[in-house]
Amino acid sequence: MKTTVFVFHPHMNDSVVNKALAKAAEETQVEVRYMYDMYPDGKIDVNAEQKILEATDRIVLQFPLYWYSCPPLLKQWEDEVFEHGWAYGSNGTALHGKELMLAISTGAQASDYSKGSRFNVTIDELVLPFKATSQLIGTTWIAPFVTYGALGIEPATLAAQAEAYVATLK
Ligand SMILES: Cc1cc2nc3c(=O)[nH]c(=O)nc-3n(C[C@H](O)[C@H](O)[C@H](O)COP(=O)(O)O)c2cc1C
Structure with a gap:
């Protein structure tokens, strides 16, 4: 796979956090693509991205949570790459049967992401647009891999998290 x-x-x-997780993933021979390095001018090569997705069985979208959402290039990437007739629509079956997983880091603690807490919202609720997208494009939704409390994370906690990430990706 x-x-x-x-x-x-x-x-x-x-x-x-994202640097450590990406590095750990690279060491397991998983292909890691640094999208902001690849597209510093925001001009996404849609054809190239579609080819890469077609050749992948499991798509992992890794990002820091920004304003309870994703950084803007990911949204743009979805808008441009998930084309009608390719990702969805009657002939849009390119991603059917693949797995989709989010790997998210949050500055705030896990306890902040629960009902009645500081934010009064859970991560599962925040990722609903991605879950709905997964449904539309025919991918199998894998529960998000979340690293809470990324700001000031202890080295030992980060190392354990990187190990857990690798185990999830394998
Ligand atoms: C513009 C911006 C918005 C952010 N919004 C959130 C947020 O909504 N919730 C949260 O928990 N952390 C938020 N953060 C903190 C980041 O999620 C955190 O810095 C990041 O996950 C740390 O990962 P890194 O070490 O890979 O940079 C925000 C940070 C920035 C710069």
């Missing part, structure tokens, strides 16, 4: 990790982080040089 071929897994491809698409990393959408606008400031990868300053990243702690």
Whole structure:
């Protein structure tokens, strides 16, 4: 099974968590694509992206949570790459049967993402647009891999999380 990790982080040089997770994924021979490095001008090569997706069995979208959502290049990538007649519509079957997983880091703690808490919303609720997209494009939804409390994360916690990520990707 071929897994491809698409990393959408606008400031990868300053990243702690996404950098560590992506590096751990690379060490397991999983293909990791740094999308902001690839498309610094925001001009996405739709054809190339579709070819890569067609050759992948498991699509992992990795990103830091920004304003309870994803960084803008990921949204643009979805808008442009998931074309009608390719990803959806009566002839749009290119992604059918593949797996889709999100790998998200949050600055806030896990306890903030529950009902009655500071944000009063769960991560499962926040990712509903991705879940609905997965339904439309015919992929199998895998529960998100979430790293909470990314700001000031302890090195040992991050190492354990990287290990858990690798185990999930394998
Ligand atoms: C513009 C911006 C918006 C953010 N919005 C959120 C948010 O809505 N919820 C949250 O928990 N953290 C938020 N954060 C914190 C990031 O999620 C956090 O810095 C990131 O996950 C850390 O990962 P990294 O070490 O790979 O950069 C935000 C950070 C930035 C810069």
